[in-house]
Amino acid sequence: xxxxxxxxxxxxxxxxxxxxxxxxxxxxxxxxxxxxxxxxxxxxxxxxxxxxxxxxxxxxxxxxxxxxxxxxxxxxxxxxxxxxxxxxxxxxxxxxxxxxxxxxxxxxxxxxxxxxxxxxxxxxxxxxxxxxxxxxxxxxxxxxxxxxxxxxxxxxxxxxxxxxxxxxxxxxxxxxxxxxxxxxxxxxxxxxxxxxxxxxxxxxxxxxxxxxxxxxxxxxxxxxxxxxxxxxxxxxxxxxxxxxxxxxxxx
Amino acid sequence: xxxxxxxxxxxxxxxxxxxxxxxxxxxxxxxxxxxxxxxxxxxxxxxxxxxxxxxxxxxxxxxxxxxxxxxxxxxxxxxxxxxxxxxxxxxxxxxxxxxxxxxxxxxxxxxxxxxxxxxxxxxxxxxxxxxxxxxxxxxxxxxxxxxxxxxxxxxxxxxxxxxxxxxxxxxxxxxxxxxxxxxxxxxxxxxxxxxxxxxxxxxxxxxxxxxxxxxxxxxxxxxxxxxxxxxxxxxxxxxxxxxxxxxxxxx
Ligand SMILES: NC(=O)c1ccc[n+]([C@@H]2O[C@H](COP(=O)([O-])OP(=O)(O)OC[C@H]3O[C@@H](n4cnc5c(N)ncnc54)[C@H](OP(=O)(O)O)[C@@H]3O)[C@@H](O)[C@H]2O)c1
Ligand SMILES: NC(=O)c1ccc[n+]([C@@H]2O[C@H](COP(=O)([O-])OP(=O)(O)OC[C@H]3O[C@@H](n4cnc5c(N)ncnc54)[C@H](OP(=O)(O)O)[C@@H]3O)[C@@H](O)[C@H]2O)c1
Numbered sequence: 001x002x003x004x005x006x007x008x009x010x011x012x013x014x015x016x017x018x019x020x021x022x023x024x025x026x027x028x029x030x031x032x033x034x035x036x037x038x039x040x041x042x043x044x045x046x047x048x049x050x051x052x053x054x055x056x057x058x059x060x061x062x063x064x065x066x067x068x069x070x071x072x073x074x075x076x077x078x079x080x081x082x083x084x085x086x087x088x089x090x091x092x093x094x095x096x097x098x099x100x101x102x103x104x105x106x107x108x109x110x111x112x113x114x115x116x117x118x119x120x121x122x123x124x125x126x127x128x129x130x131x132x133x134x135x136x137x138x139x140x141x142x143x144x145x146x147x148x149x150x151x152x153x154x155x156x157x158x159x160x161x162x163x164x165x166x167x168x169x170x171x172x173x174x175x176x177x178x179x180x181x182x183x184x185x186x187x188x189x190x191x192x193x194x195x196x197x198x199x200x201x202x203x204x205x206x207x208x209x210x211x212x213x214x215x216x217x218x219x220x221x222x223x224x225x226x227x228x229x230x231x232x233x234x235x236x237x238x239x240x241x242x243x244x245x246x247x248x249x250x251x
Numbered sequence: 252x253x254x255x256x257x258x259x260x261x262x263x264x265x266x267x268x269x270x271x272x273x274x275x276x277x278x279x280x281x282x283x284x285x286x287x288x289x290x291x292x293x294x295x296x297x298x299x300x301x302x303x304x305x306x307x308x309x310x311x312x313x314x315x316x317x318x319x320x321x322x323x324x325x326x327x328x329x330x331x332x333x334x335x336x337x338x339x340x341x342x343x344x345x346x347x348x349x350x351x352x353x354x355x356x357x358x359x360x361x362x363x364x365x366x367x368x369x370x371x372x373x374x375x376x377x378x379x380x381x382x383x384x385x386x387x388x389x390x391x392x393x394x395x396x397x398x399x400x401x402x403x404x405x406x407x408x409x410x411x412x413x414x415x416x417x418x419x420x421x422x423x424x425x426x427x428x429x430x431x432x433x434x435x436x437x438x439x440x441x442x443x444x445x446x447x448x449x450x451x452x453x454x455x456x457x458x459x460x461x462x463x464x465x466x467x468x469x470x471x472x473x474x475x476x477x478x479x480x481x482x483x484x485x486x487x488x489x490x491x492x493x494x495x496x497x498x499x500x501x502x
Contacts, residue, residue: 066472089472108444109462111451122440148440157434158441160476160489161427165441166448167463168492169420174457174499176412183408189373189399190409190416191453193359197417198449200362202442206425211360212418221317221340225411233495238411240491241419244484248425 002139005030005054007072008063009038011112012086016063017042019118023142030055051075059135061086061104062095070094082132088159091152092126102127104136105155106145109166118143124150124158175234182230207248214245253390256281256305258323259314260289262363263337267314268293270369274393281306285315302326310386312337312355313346321345333383339410342403343377353378355387356406357396360417369394375401375409426485433481458499465496 006013020026031042039047062069062085069085073095084102095101103126123140125147127133140147177187200209213221229235257264271277282293290298313336320336324346335353346352354377374396378384391398428438451460464472480486
């Protein structure tokens with residue numbers, strides 16, 4: 001049985017709590033949060049708002065806002081225990097070295113209240129000590145997640161990559177939504193295309209999957225699109241991404 | 252029984268042929284192409300490379316390269332028949348007015364050889380005459396597609412939108428692939444995030460689904476990402492899209 005304490009009561013803390021509680025071999029012995037309110041979610045387990053009252057456990061998972069990770073790690077009233085954070089961008093060394101350190105970063109976007117399937121979530125694991133890696137790996141295996149050994153520097157690259165595939169792709173959807181609304185076309189017409197675009201990369205590399213006027217060097221269509229766009233920022237984005245695609249294909 | 256002639260033997264022509272042949276009430280009586288080679292795919296039906304030999308049919312579907320649509324429509328050796336093209340960007344008026352005109356545009360990206368499910372493909376329909384709209388709608392219904400009445404101007408807006416959600420999102424995946432490769436991280440780690448990003452818009456608008464440093468105004472993370480990016484064009488894209496997201500959320 002791996003005994004765990006979760007520090008934080010937000011979006012990720014709730015998802016982790018739910019999956020850990022449902023998994024044999026894992027036990028959440030306590031949840032800590034700086035404030036009481038969010039702790040009501042965790043009423044089936046021991047909760048506390050005082051770091052001094054933290055119970056003994058095999059692992060302490062800090063799932064708080066990135067800015068707050070270091071301060072909490074510094075204030076932990078014990079040493080030589082395994083303490084991990086869950087952030088994609090923070091280095092492992094942000095955790096105070098009085099404890100054994102690690103990272104347990106789920107590479108996914110979570111939405112409060114929307115159930116997640118951890119068997120489809122890749123976990124990026126890192127530890128200072130080899131033996132601790134086995135503990136993180138056991139947890140990942142227990143909840144059925146694929147896990148990867150990822151250094152802090154690699155995780156930083158993944159975090160930037162995640163901004164491109166998630167934040168920026170979503171912004172492409174947003175722009176398409178604006179354009180279609182301005183032309184009285186229901187945005188839902190584009191749903192199947194969005195889905196298929198994401199599906200394609202399971203069988204083709206993005207390099208192979210690319211299509212469209214920028215790749216073909218079809219200047220007539222590009223000009224027509226730029227003329228159709230009303231907002232300057234949309235024109236700017238269209239132009240820059242068209243250039244970047246053209247460059248990718250040696251145009 | 253609706254009798255159809257397909258003009259063109261490429262990617263879309265093959266997919267249309269396959270679904271029409273499998274559908275009760277539709278009959279492909281002939282496939283035309285300028286050259287013989289690609290016609291071998293259609294050997295279960297009559298084929299020709301001569302426009303003069305075109306058979307009589309209820310509808311002629313021109314599925315050739317956008318540049319070639321007008322020339323073929325001009326050369327058709329008959330009048331007052333229903334002639335449609337399948338392009339997202341070409342106006343209906345690109346077709347010669349000696350025939351009844353229309354558009355049958357499937358809003359999806361097709362890959363040669365990869366089976367498509369037409370029940371998941373939205374069809375954008377347009378005709379010059381009302382009675383002809385019913386014919387296009389019957390075809391759409393027969394193959395189980397959702398269809399929408401879309402004017403040439405609306406279709407043009409959809410085509411630009413499709414570039415954003417398909418071409419540009421795919422380019423975001425490509426950039427993430429480059430970054431992860433440069434850091435020896437397998438790109439597949441990002442697959443679930445790509446999938447979830449696309450899935451989210453079925454329950455949330457892109458506006459609601461947006462997350463990340465640009466939306467939060469988290470300058471520390473933005474600076475860290477820009478420092479991590481090696482290529483100037485990646486930095487430029489990151490900066491512009493971050494600005495655009497910030498603007499969307501009133502920052
Ligand atoms: N959400 C995701 O999709 C996702 C995915 C992967 C990794 N992560 C990582 O998971 C961690 C938590 O993210 P989240 O999305 O769960 O955040 P969240 O929903 O905003 O929750 C933030 C938590 O941090 C606490 N907190 C904030 N500022 C604090 C401070 N100054 N001192 C002490 N506690 C503080 C909050 O306490 P209060 O309740 O008192 O405000 C709350 O418990 C972050 O490192 C994030 O990078 C998130
Ligand atoms: N592919 C898609 O994802 C997709 C989606 C929606 C709509 N569309 C539209 O469907 C139409 C066909 O696209 P596609 O992807 O099927 O193209 P494709 O696979 O490249 O096939 C092009 C077809 O056009 C013919 N063609 C090219 N130039 C010609 C010319 N100058 N004169 C006569 N015939 C010519 C080709 O004949 P040869 O065999 O002799 O070269 C071939 O039959 C286009 O209007 C396109 O916008 C395509």
